[in-house]
Amino acid sequence: MQLPPGFQLSFSPSKLLCRPGAIETLAEEARTLGMRRVMLVSGTRTAQGRAMAAVRAALGDAVAHEWTGIPQHSGVADVTAMAAKARALGVDGFVAVGGGSASDSAKGAAILLAEGGTLADHANVFHPPDHYVQKVLAAPKLPIIAVPTTLSAAEVTPGLGVRDEHGHKLVFWDPGVVPRLIVLDALATVDVPAALFATTGMNALAHCIEGMYSRVRNPISEGLALQGIRYLRQALPRVVADPANLAAREQALVGAYLSGLVISNARVGIHHGICHGLGSLGGLSHGTANAVMLPHAMRFNREVAAEPLALAAQAMGVEVAGKTPLEAADAAIAAVQALQRQIGVPRGLGEAGLDRALVPALARGAMSDRGLYFNPRLASEPEVRELLESAW
Structure with a gap:
């Protein structure tokens, strides 16, 4: 890349x-x-x-x-x-x-x-x-x-x-x-429910993926992001399957720490720009909002971020040899959706409990969030609204 x-x-x-x-x-x-x-x-x-x-x-x-x-x-x-x-x-x-x-x-x-x-x-x-x-x-x-x-x-x-x-x-x-x-x-953390680790872990995963295609990405944050993705995709299913597994919990904590280092320099994009409003106005937990929105934001950026998404696919354990960059990007999106199913997080805004009548206000509010500035693809309010509708 x-x-x-x-x-x-x-x-x-x-x-x-x-x-x-x-x-x-x-x-x-x-x-x-x-x-x-x-x-x-x-x-x-x-x-x-x-x-x-x-x-x-x-x-x-x-x-x-x-x-x-x-x-x-x-x-x-x-x-x-x-x-x-x-x-x-x-x-x-x-x-x-x-x-x-x-x-x-x-x-x-x-x-x-x-x-x-x-x-x-x-x-x-x-x-x-x-x-x-x-x-x-x-x-x-x-x-x-x-x-x-x-x-x-x-x-x-x-x-x-x-x-x-x-x-x-x-x-x-x-x-x-x-x-x-x-x-x-x-x-x-052993008394923290595995379900909370799962949803907040999707937030950490989003940090890594958004940092890889941010407008201010860099090779150091990219390396941190790839390792964070590897740790999170391995640890989250293990925590869900065995909540008492201390090694898995520690690996997840380290994966999240790496994700924080990523966005400390590469920042976040449209995904977090939308999730901020889903929490503050829509009432969803930040982890739940992230769990739902991540594959949809990836799909929104697919054409302008195919190469970094291909790297993310590899970190998710997907074989991309022989695939075009867009095919590899699609494989990354599919891998995130498979992880959603595996760890049992919500996959739709309706399922998460969002009031659908808030979608226009959420789209309008997202337009003033700095995440849209760092996103690799500029977005209009109708496009943000369409993205929210796609996640319903």
Whole structure:
């Protein structure tokens, strides 16, 4: 595949710990980061689970407050209130436990504490068809530690999304909020349902595939994406078949981590541009939205992204020798659909519970999402609406 005409690459100064029981070292790691009064951030269900119990036990008196009401799609009001509480308590860092909403909320609060103003002041803006404005958020941020229990990879990236009061997802990009420490502890995820690993794993898979054909792709992110695809397509069926399999859970966590490294540089495309609205306005979980939309977005980009999709097919374990690039791209789409069936994720928006009357508003809202800017094929609102209808 021909490389883009020049590229740039950056990695944030994060430390990764990956081993069962790694949470036990959190107190020492937090002290190393200068964190003495931390706010724990999680959703209600995660707050009652194994990972949070292990984090509490490890950090002990360093926990100044627990903010455990993060909803599935964290909103501006939630993050603003959380930042105000953190300021009042004088916390010096956040520990986000759980899925992407916990990490995104901690990131959003760190931005507010450092930059002031409102969250909307710092959000990126995309004006279709091709004008993108990324805010520069230069103020130093409080450190964040992330303990993911799903495969969203939100903990890896400089990006985040927060739902506004109109159901639109505000998106941000700030290398300063990437967690300083990321802990992949498979032992702490054994009470997380395999079905949640399956849907969020499709999100991670989408990161890898979209990163391969992004307008700002590069050869390093491509290599990471291919390995991420291999790990995820192997691990997800194993987790679903045997939820107690720690090796499979760890492989899935590493695959998701790789996917986060991919989009930290190559970004995402129309798939995520649509999925943001499916969550913030449509009410679907981000994992479920990704599980449904991925093959449809791949098909939308098929003709302009045949070569990277052919590489994705090979990483999915498909033999492409003798196939044309378009035939290999079709094989990649078929392989993703086969994985959907194998791990039992929803395959249609109707099946997932979306109100079909929202489709026009979802198409309209997607047009302002930055994912459309990085997609290899520009899209009009009628085309986005047709894509949504195809996924029904």
